[in-house]
Amino acid sequence: MTFRYPWRAGISLAMAVACTALVLVLPSVTQVLVDEVIDKHRGDLLVPTVLTAIGAIFVRQVLFTFRTYGNNALEQKLVHDLRLEVYNKLQRLPIKWFDSNSSGEIMSRVASDVPATDRVIVETIDQTIPAILQFFIIAGYMCYHSWQLTLVTLAPLPFIGCITYFYSRFAEPRWRESSEASAALNSLLHDNLSGIRQIKAYTVEPEALDRFGDASLNVGRKHMRVMKGQAMVWPGVSLLAESGIIIMMGFGAYWVLNAGMPKGIPMAFLVSWGFLFDPISRINTLTQLYLGGKVSAKRVFEVLDMLDETNLTEGDRPDVFKGKVEFDNAGFSYAPDAPAVRGLSLVAEPGMTVALVGPTGAGKSTVLNLLTRFYETDQGIILLDGHPIETLSKEWLRDNTGYVTQESFLFNTSLRDNLLLAKKDATDDEIWAALEAANAAGFVREMPQGLDSLAGERGVRFSGGEKQRLSIARALLKNPPLLLLDEATSALDNETERLVQAALETLRSDRTSFVIAHRLSTVRKADLICVLDDGKLVESGKHDDLLARGGLYAKLCAASLRE
Numbered sequence: 001m002t003f004r005y006p007w008r009a010g011i012s013l014a015m016a017v018a019c020t021a022l023v024l025v026l027p028s029v030t031q032v033l034v035d036e037v038i039d040k041h042r043g044d045l046l047v048p049t050v051l052t053a054i055g056a057i058f059v060r061q062v063l064f065t066f067r068t069y070g071n072n073a074l075e076q077k078l079v080h081d082l083r084l085e086v087y088n089k090l091q092r093l094p095i096k097w098f099d100s101n102s103s104g105e106i107m108s109r110v111a112s113d114v115p116a117t118d119r120v121i122v123e124t125i126d127q128t129i130p131a132i133l134q135f136f137i138i139a140g141y142m143c144y145h146s147w148q149l150t151l152v153t154l155a156p157l158p159f160i161g162c163i164t165y166f167y168s169r170f171a172e173p174r175w176r177e178s179s180e181a182s183a184a185l186n187s188l189l190h191d192n193l194s195g196i197r198q199i200k201a202y203t204v205e206p207e208a209l210d211r212f213g214d215a216s217l218n219v220g221r222k223h224m225r226v227m228k229g230q231a232m233v234w235p236g237v238s239l240l241a242e243s244g245i246i247i248m249m250g251f252g253a254y255w256v257l258n259a260g261m262p263k264g265i266p267m268a269f270l271v272s273w274g275f276l277f278d279p280i281s282r283i284n285t286l287t288q289l290y291l292g293g294k295v296s297a298k299r300v301f302e303v304l305d306m307l308d309e310t311n312l313t314e315g316d317r318p319d320v321f322k323g324k325v326e327f328d329n330a331g332f333s334y335a336p337d338a339p340a341v342r343g344l345s346l347v348a349e350p351g352m353t354v355a356l357v358g359p360t361g362a363g364k365s366t367v368l369n370l371l372t373r374f375y376e377t378d379q380g381i382i383l384l385d386g387h388p389i390e391t392l393s394k395e396w397l398r399d400n401t402g403y404v405t406q407e408s409f410l411f412n413t414s415l416r417d418n419l420l421l422a423k424k425d426a427t428d429d430e431i432w433a434a435l436e437a438a439n440a441a442g443f444v445r446e447m448p449q450g451l452d453s454l455a456g457e458r459g460v461r462f463s464g465g466e467k468q469r470l471s472i473a474r475a476l477l478k479n480p481p482l483l484l485l486d487e488a489t490s491a492l493d494n495e496t497e498r499l500v501q502a503a504l505e506t507l508r509s510d511r512t513s514f515v516i517a518h519r520l521s522t523v524r525k526a527d528l529i530c531v532l533d534d535g536k537l538v539e540s541g542k543h544d545d546l547l548a549r550g551g552l553y554a555k556l557c558a559a560s561l562r563e
């Protein structure tokens with residue numbers, strides 16, 4: 001990903017390397033001050049040495065300022081790109097994927113895992129490479145002055161390496177658990193906020209709080225499992241590293257006394273030691289970052305590696321679509337061995353209204369899902385104007401289909417934007433005409449901000465009947481040849497019901513419509529009634545014929561009249 005910004009990455013790295021190289025200033029100054037200025041009484045070197053050192057430190061800090069800014073800019077660019085890539089991927093995934101992944105979990109991948117993944121790249125440039133470099137620069141500098149004392153100083157290193165290696169292996173699965181627990185908490189929070197009305201209505205706040213409390217405790221517990229290992233490991237690493245400094249000073253003092261080593265060398269080593277072990281002490285934060293980043297990257301790439309919905313843009317795009325729909329022995333199962341639709345055969349001529357009726361779970365919504373290709377048939381065939389549905393581009397299919405669901409969904413933007421979803425370039429006049437035809441113009445006109453009014457989250461500012469009429473207006477604006485309609489089951493007051501029904505009739509006229517009908521009035525007017533039971537078409541025909549037959553339809557009608 002960084003290769004998208006080679007210049008930025010290169011400049012960041014160069015600044016990091018320059019800052020790192022300047023760490024040599026302090027040990028070198030110490031050595032010159034002790035061995036030259038003090039021991040050899042070279043007072044003339046004092047001021048130039050001190051001024052050069054201050055100058056170098058100044059340059060280092062200026063570089064540091066640019067480095068911080070540059071790295072953050074690079075990180076933001078990387079995060080933005082990856083976030084966009086993941087979001088774009090999410091929009092291309094099949095609906096089936098969303099059935100088995102909760103919104104909260106998906107949100108956590110976009111909101112937390114994407115930045116954590118990119119942090120690893122930025123920290124590699126900003127921290128890890130400079131840290132490794134700093135280690136070798138200082139070790140080289142030390143070797144140049146005394147390789148024996150350098151060996152003594154580096155003696156604890158193999159032990160520290162082993163501890164870090166084993167710790168990473170121990171901590172990685174724990175990091176994954178910790179990150180999954182956070183995702184589960186997000187998911188629960190998202191669910192509870194979406195269902196806040198149900199929680200309040202059923203007064204289950206204490207239970208919801210308990211569940212949230214358990215998930216939150218779990219996050220803490222999982223985090224502590226990671227930290228328990230860390231709490232033991234890092235003091236051990238520090239113990240080894242700090243014992244090293246004492247041993248180094250001991251050997252240094254011995255060699256100054258017995259082997260004629262200049263005093264400035266152990267002093268310079270003492271100052272260098274901090275810079276040598278600084279990268280090692282950073283291993284703690286960097287290991288955490290890498291382990292967390294690895295887990296996050298896995299979760300991000302799990303999404304990116306998923307297969308796109310097939311035929312989203314590819315596929316045939318017939319010039320005209322008259323609206324003939326045929327099901328020929330079509331079948332579909334969500335789960336193996338549990339078919340939701342079996343051997344369905346029916347023909348809807350252009351302009352016909354087909355009413356789907358049957359008990360809950362009979363497969364009515366699934367029939368509509370097959371027509372939008374949210375799911376694909378796994379048996380038989382569906383033909384649109386004679387073209388097998390799977391050969392058509394899904395984009396073309398959805399452009400030619402209006403889908404009005406029971407739960408009319410409105411996005412939390414202005415009414416105008418909600419309606420423009422159906423037709424990007426619709427003028428205000430067209431929008432008002434659609435609202436008029438959907439019996440929605442009256443209440444929209446009464447709103448102080450008219451079309452600019454905000455819909456509220458999921459359209460909370462509108463009543464059920466109003467939302468329905470708005471989504472009917474949306475479908476009218478789209479003016480598709482094929483309409484899929486899931487009639488609302490919720491009871492509306494008589495006047496609203498009349499307005500909604502009138503709007504629906506306008507919407508259905510002159511186009512092929514598949515309606516999941518809950519109202520006798522709708523069913524009566526249908527050109528073809530299909531009665532489904534347990535995924536099978538058990539009866540089909542017109543209202544009077546089916547009623548006379550005295551089968552399931554007659555029973556359903558009798559039951560609905562009793563209500």
Ligand code: ADP
Pocket residue numbers: 099334335340358359360361362363364365366367
């Ligand atoms: P209806 O609309 O007639 O009430 P559906 O088409 O919604 O019936 O459901 C038909 C069957 O498929 C039911 O048994 C239902 O539980 C199952 N089903 C519906 N949607 C899904 C899904 N997304 N995943 C798994 N099973 C589902």
